[in-house]
Amino acid sequence: MEHLYSERAKAIKASEIREILKLTQQPEIISFAGGLPAPELFPIEAMKAVACKVLDENGREALQYSTTEGFAPLREKIAQRQNDMGIQCNRDDILITSGSQQGLDFTGKIFINPGDYVLCESPSYLGAVNAFKAYQCAFKEVETDSEGMILEDLEKSIIETPNVKFVYVIPDFQNPSGRTWSLERRRGLIKIAEKYNLVIIEDNPYGELRFEGTSIASVKSLDTDGRVVYLGTFSKTFSPGIRIGWVCASPEILNKYILVKQSADLQTSSLAQRELSMFLDLYDFDAHIDSIRTVYKKRLQVMSDAMKRFFPDSAVYEIPKGGLFVWVILPDHVDTRKILVKAIENKVAFVPGGSFYPNGGRENAMRLNFSNMPEEKIVEGIERLGKILKEMIL
Amino acid sequence: MEHLYSERAKAIKASEIREILKLTQQPEIISFAGGLPAPELFPIEAMKAVACKVLDENGREALQYSTTEGFAPLREKIAQRQNDMGIQCNRDDILITSGSQQGLDFTGKIFINPGDYVLCESPSYLGAVNAFKAYQCAFKEVETDSEGMILEDLEKSIIETPNVKFVYVIPDFQNPSGRTWSLERRRGLIKIAEKYNLVIIEDNPYGELRFEGTSIASVKSLDTDGRVVYLGTFSKTFSPGIRIGWVCASPEILNKYILVKQSADLQTSSLAQRELSMFLDLYDFDAHIDSIRTVYKKRLQVMSDAMKRFFPDSAVYEIPKGGLFVWVILPDHVDTRKILVKAIENKVAFVPGGSFYPNGGRENAMRLNFSNMPEEKIVEGIERLGKILKEMIL
Numbered sequence: 001m002e003h004l005y006s007e008r009a010k011a012i013k014a015s016e017i018r019e020i021l022k023l024t025q026q027p028e029i030i031s032f033a034g035g036l037p038a039p040e041l042f043p044i045e046a047m048k049a050v051a052c053k054v055l056d057e058n059g060r061e062a063l064q065y066s067t068t069e070g071f072a073p074l075r076e077k078i079a080q081r082q083n084d085m086g087i088q089c090n091r092d093d094i095l096i097t098s099g100s101q102q103g104l105d106f107t108g109k110i111f112i113n114p115g116d117y118v119l120c121e122s123p124s125y126l127g128a129v130n131a132f133k134a135y136q137c138a139f140k141e142v143e144t145d146s147e148g149m150i151l152e153d154l155e156k157s158i159i160e161t162p163n164v165k166f167v168y169v170i171p172d173f174q175n176p177s178g179r180t181w182s183l184e185r186r187r188g189l190i191k192i193a194e195k196y197n198l199v200i201i202e203d204n205p206y207g208e209l210r211f212e213g214t215s216i217a218s219v220k221s222l223d224t225d226g227r228v229v230y231l232g233t234f235s236k237t238f239s240p241g242i243r244i245g246w247v248c249a250s251p252e253i254l255n256k257y258i259l260v261k262q263s264a265d266l267q268t269s270s271l272a273q274r275e276l277s278m279f280l281d282l283y284d285f286d287a288h289i290d291s292i293r294t295v296y297k298k299r300l301q302v303m304s305d306a307m308k309r310f311f312p313d314s315a316v317y318e319i320p321k322g323g324l325f326v327w328v329i330l331p332d333h334v335d336t337r338k339i340l341v342k343a344i345e346n347k348v349a350f351v352p353g354g355s356f357y358p359n360g361g362r363e364n365a366m367r368l369n370f371s372n373m374p375e376e377k378i379v380e381g382i383e384r385l386g387k388i389l390k391e392m393i394l
Numbered sequence: 395m396e397h398l399y400s401e402r403a404k405a406i407k408a409s410e411i412r413e414i415l416k417l418t419q420q421p422e423i424i425s426f427a428g429g430l431p432a433p434e435l436f437p438i439e440a441m442k443a444v445a446c447k448v449l450d451e452n453g454r455e456a457l458q459y460s461t462t463e464g465f466a467p468l469r470e471k472i473a474q475r476q477n478d479m480g481i482q483c484n485r486d487d488i489l490i491t492s493g494s495q496q497g498l499d500f501t502g503k504i505f506i507n508p509g510d511y512v513l514c515e516s517p518s519y520l521g522a523v524n525a526f527k528a529y530q531c532a533f534k535e536v537e538t539d540s541e542g543m544i545l546e547d548l549e550k551s552i553i554e555t556p557n558v559k560f561v562y563v564i565p566d567f568q569n570p571s572g573r574t575w576s577l578e579r580r581r582g583l584i585k586i587a588e589k590y591n592l593v594i595i596e597d598n599p600y601g602e603l604r605f606e607g608t609s610i611a612s613v614k615s616l617d618t619d620g621r622v623v624y625l626g627t628f629s630k631t632f633s634p635g636i637r638i639g640w641v642c643a644s645p646e647i648l649n650k651y652i653l654v655k656q657s658a659d660l661q662t663s664s665l666a667q668r669e670l671s672m673f674l675d676l677y678d679f680d681a682h683i684d685s686i687r688t689v690y691k692k693r694l695q696v697m698s699d700a701m702k703r704f705f706p707d708s709a710v711y712e713i714p715k716g717g718l719f720v721w722v723i724l725p726d727h728v729d730t731r732k733i734l735v736k737a738i739e740n741k742v743a744f745v746p747g748g749s750f751y752p753n754g755g756r757e758n759a760m761r762l763n764f765s766n767m768p769e770e771k772i773v774e775g776i777e778r779l780g781k782i783l784k785e786m787i788l
Binding site: 001042044056199235 | 395398399400401402403406407408428430431433434436438441442445446449450453454455456457458459460491492493495496499503504505506507510521524525527528529559560591592593621629633634635636637646647649650653654656657658659660661662663664665666
């Protein structure tokens with residue numbers, strides 16, 4: 001059937017790394033690979049209570065088709081939370097999506113023509129890269145440092161690269177680097193996007209998972225002319241399994257996302273939206289997020305301490321102030337795909353860094369997740385991994 | 395921002411009809427417009443019970459990320475049901491999607507290059523047309539009669555039309571026509587697809603809603619070389635609000651759908667899949683479908699009787715043997731968009747037929763849904779509509 005597939009489908013290949021990482025689902029493996037929340041923190045009893053209440057009070061509506069835009073009271077509450085974060089918006093600026101991954105897919109569909117270039121941080125989120133690639137774009141990776149994209153390189157990239165529509169960024173606790181953009185860089189990004197009339201896609205799954213210091217204004221909150229599309233999600237603060245995220249954008253742009261959603265899957269689950277909305281009404285969501293932060297902060301501390309003890313000096317990393325990941329850079333000659341094979345033999349897993357560079361060519365980094373494993377396993381896993389690194393890095 | 399949108403996004407327009415039909419959500423309107431199931435038949439108490447049981451027994455897994463392919467026990471049960479319908483498959487041939495609309499979107503993504511032609515029944519399902527259109531295809535409508543596509547016209551269309559990848563059909567109680575393909579035509583369709591090496595997309599949301607006679611073998615069950623992609627859904631037999639459908643295809647083709655799903659939204663809700671799977675374990679799903687059939691059959695009878703009484707003789711229709719819709723053809727000069735405006739003034743609604751012809755040009759039909767309104771409202775609505783038709787059709 002090969003000749004019948006679209007050009008875009010011919011280009012989609014299964015990830016080799018993904019196949020290897022399927023092995024990490026065995027329970028005896030200590031996995032730092034996925035970006036999974038800690039399941040022991042899921043509000044299971046609350047979920048049961050809201051499921052029953054929604055079905056008792058509005059069962060027919062919860063199981064019926066509803067609007068593409070999403071359940072109005074949930075959109076209202078999201079808008080309010082965003083207002084509290086300094087983003088001026090109301091519920092009509094919010095579209096509910098099936099996780100923020102769907103927002104990324106729609107972004108590709110709405111902006112990318114085959115051959116267009118996407119500007120992104122180097123490294124950047126694998127799932128976004130794959131979502132955009134499905135629309136046959138190429139990538140220009142912009143160099144980053146501990147404050148975010150290097151703006152001179154961003155501007156140079158825009159000038160040198162044909163057919164750029166948007167800049168994709170994760171300004172808070174970036175995946176995979178863990179880095180957070182400074183306010184100055186955020187302002188600079190907006191200015192450059194205005195100068196060259198580009199859209200900014202701000203993907204913010206981790207912003208609420210800050211363990212220390214104070215939040216930095218989101219890029220969307222600095223947006224004065226509706227060029228920032230903000231992607232949010234409840235996957236890291238409530239549950240990824242129920243698949244609820246959102247897009248916040250100007251009316252003109254949001255209308256495109258709504259029309260695309262309509263033809264993509266009609267709507268996100270009516271039941272899940274009502275359950276989440278009810279949860280936000282009846283429970284203290286901020287207290288729930290606080291409890292997640294407390295646990296993750298401790299796990300990161302434990303991982304950091306273990307890395308100091310067990311990792312070779314040649315492993316370079318910054319400890320992030322939030323999020324889910326520590327990014328480790330090893331000497332240039334190291335290929336972490338080879339280290340992964342050895343690690344899995346030793347029942348420990350991570351994601352090799354090469355996957356996060358859309359144009360490839362760098363294999364000496366690894367992404368470690370600290371949210372999903374209990375503290376004692378983190379210590380044990382880092383010890384095992386440290387031993388392998390010391391053996392394999394000569 | 396107009397210049398930044400992709401060509402496909404520039405082409406997506408809001409439907410005028412859709413905007414008019416938003417008015418039909420007012421409770422005082424008798425709506426024959428949507429394709430909504432009867433909400434009073436939703437298994438609300440069962441849904442509560444399975445939600446609690448799933449969260450009690452596997453709350454962590456139900457709220458966590460899971461595999462793109464879907465929850466294995468649910469896929470197993472779907473495969474078994476399909477085996478019972480004569481489709482040879484196992485769980486690895488099934489991908490869970492967010493409703494079958496998502497299966498349609500993925501079909502467009504996997505097969506359509508800009509400028510390709512999609513062959514479909516004339517008329518065909520609006521949502522499929524929109525999903526495919528988003529990938530910039532054109533349509534060749536194939537003439538149909540009461541037994542399905544006219545095979546001579548299908549073959550002629552394939553020969554005359556460039557860049558055809560697949561034929562899209564709804565062989566059971568078609569949307570909007572209500573027609574069901576004969577076995578002979580199904581066999582003929584397969585033969586022609588083999589001859590010209592095309593894929594068949596068989597969309598079957600209504601097949602289980604048969605009110606009389608015996609089921610006709612699905613096109614997929616006649617497929618010997620893996621060229622039929624079958625799209626199924628629980629929207630009409632369980633609940634559309636929870637958004638669960640599936641794709642059943644050969645390993646090679648299904649692998650494309652899985653990769654596309656991965657970048658589109660990672661996975662369908664873990665919780666919803668486990669709830670539905672538990673429902674299938676604990677309740678008699680076939681008895682539940684029987685109860686839906688009983689109610690819809692009665693509603694269709696009531697609508698049919700009222701149409702005989704109140705519609706002008708110039709309104710031509712066939713009463714279907716199942717599904718959700720009656721398709722009414724009026725004299726050529728009638729524009730049902732104008733009739734809709736008058737109907738809404740009189741608090742009754744339907745979908746004008748023009749929307750179901752992807753190439754437009756025919757405005758003299760209307761689609762009436764009979765599943766969503768109680769019997770007394772059906773009679774009242776048909777009486778009102780009949781009065782308008784008699785006034786407006788001269």
